[in-house]
Amino acid sequence: MMMKKLILALAIALPAAVLFAADNGAVMRDREANFKNLKKQMDIIKSAVQDAGKKQQLADAGSQIIKSAKAIPGFFPAGTKDEMDTEAKPNIWANFADFEKKAATLAMSAEEFVNAVNAGDMQKVASGFQTMGGDCKSCHKEYRERYLLPAGMRGREKYIPAERKVIYYRSFFTEFVRNRRQIGSLVPSSRFLAKKMCTGIDFHTARGIIELGPGTGVMTRELLRRMHSDCRLILIELNPVFCQLLKNEIRDSRVSIVNMPAQTIGDVCAHYGITGRVDAVVSSLPLAVIPEAEADDIFAAVQNALSSGGKYIQYQYSLKSKAGIRRFFSELRIKFCAANIPPAFIYVASNNKSV
Numbered sequence: 083m084m085m086k087k088l089i090l091a092l093a094i095a096l097p098a099a100v101l102f103a104a105d106n107g108a109v110m111r112d113r114e115a116n117f118k119n120l121k122k123q124m125d126i127i128k129s130a131v132q133d134a135g136k137k138q139q140l141a142d143a144g145s146q147i148i149k150s151a152k153a154i155p156g157f158f159p160a161g162t163k164d165e166m167d168t169e170a171k172p173n174i175w176a177n178f179a180d181f182e183k184k185a186a187t188l189a190m191s192a193e194e195f196v197n198a199v200n201a202g203d204m205q206k207v208a209s210g211f212q213t214m215g216g217d218c219k220s221c222h223k224e225y226r227e228r229y230l231l232p233a234g235m236r237g238r239e240k241y242i243p244a245e246r247k248v249i250y251y252r253s254f255f256t257e258f259v260r261n262r263r264q265i266g267s268l269v270p271s272s273r274f275l276a277k278k279m280c281t282g283i284d285f286h287t288a289r290g291i292i293e294l295g296p297g298t299g300v301m302t303r304e305l306l307r308r309m310h311s312d313c314r315l316i317l318i319e320l321n322p323v324f325c326q327l328l329k330n331e332i333r334d335s336r337v338s339i340v341n342m343p344a345q346t347i348g349d350v351c352a353h354y355g356i357t358g359r360v361d362a363v364v365s366s367l368p369l370a371v372i373p374e375a376e377a378d379d380i381f382a383a384v385q386n387a388l389s390s391g392g393k394y395i396q397y398q399y400s401l402k403s404k405a406g407i408r409r410f411f412s413e414l415r416i417k418f419c420a421a422n423i424p425p426a427f428i429y430v431a432s433n434n435k436s437v
């Protein structure tokens with residue numbers, strides 16, 4: 083409690099410039115759009131590569147790849163090195179010349195591809211497509227980080243001793259400053275809130291629970307205290323620093339930690355073979371700062387992951403997402419937790435698939 087007050091005081095004292103510094107949002111979005119375009123053009127080529135009648139389509143896609151490939155280095159200004167919500171590895175900036183070379187190699191392969199299309203040499207078109215795919219891979223291998231960490235953890239339950247808590251608050255605060263949009267709230271959610279969120283779950287019967295955005299693990303610890311010994315808990319956390327913290331501190335064989343965005347919950351469930359069999363999804367995601375379309379993707383994926391009668395439990399500081407959640411779930415109850423700072427609403431949505 084003391085610590086929370088201290089952090090709040092600190093935050094108020096900090097000039098806004100510190101909290102809102104280094105907004106690389108625009109360049110990060112353009113970077114993502116550029117890579118998505120590369121993927122889209124590759125998909126177009128993949129579906130048309132054996133079809134000599136689709137020459138124009140193949141040539142257009144190839145030209146787009148040339149352009150997008152040449153643009154890649156420009157989307158990696160040095161100021162984006164410390165962005166957290168990214169798969170870009172820091173070694174990009176240590177070896178920037180090599181990174182540029184890899185982008186140029188792809189652009190060259192795409193030029194050869196277009197030449198082959200124009201010459202009508204379908205064999206060369208096919209091999210050119212393979213070469214471009216290899217160029218994507220060789221850059222990703224060196225410079226893109228992709229995690230799916232089903233950390234097969236063993237050992238006894240271990241909760242944080244009180245004296246370690248300060249480290250969590252400190253890392254939470256640092257992470258908040260570095261990555262304000264991703265984290266959404268200045269204060270990690272309280273145990274009051276965690277307890278109240280847990281009341282919606284039938285722990286006698288639940289055998290599969292997913293937590294979205296566990297952060298420093300306040301909710302996680304509450305769940306573990308109550309969960310059946312055969313129940314499995316999968317944590318989906320986007321921030322790699324929190325993942326590492328959770329991995330170090332939560333040593334419980336029932337837990338798996340996945341360093342992925344919440345939107346991939348469908349893939350994660352498929353990976354673990356639990357699609358449609360999850361008893362509860364508990365979420366601390368800052369819905370208020372997540373764009374509506376993304377939130378809808380998350381709601382749809384949660385709905386799909388849950389068993390019939392499974393519960394989606396989410397807290398929020400406003401009633402903003404009520405309509406959004408209603409669209410995906412047949413039942414929605416809202417509770418209020420005044421003991422949290424700030425006071426929070428708890429949404430409990432049921433997934434009644436037959437309705």
Ligand code: HEC
Pocket residue numbers: 113114117118120121122124147154167168169170171181182184185188214215217218219221222225226227
């Ligand atoms: C010069 C290096 C390089 C090349 C070449 C490259 N990529 Fe990437 N790609 C990256 C990096 C680095 C990231 C991670 C960016 C981030 O998360 O900020 C990435 C991310 C992506 C993403 C994820 C985008 C998102 O955020 O949703 C896709 C999709 C992608 N690349 C597809 C491709 C395809 C397809 C090709 C080949 C046609 C390709 N890339 C070639 C370096 C490269």
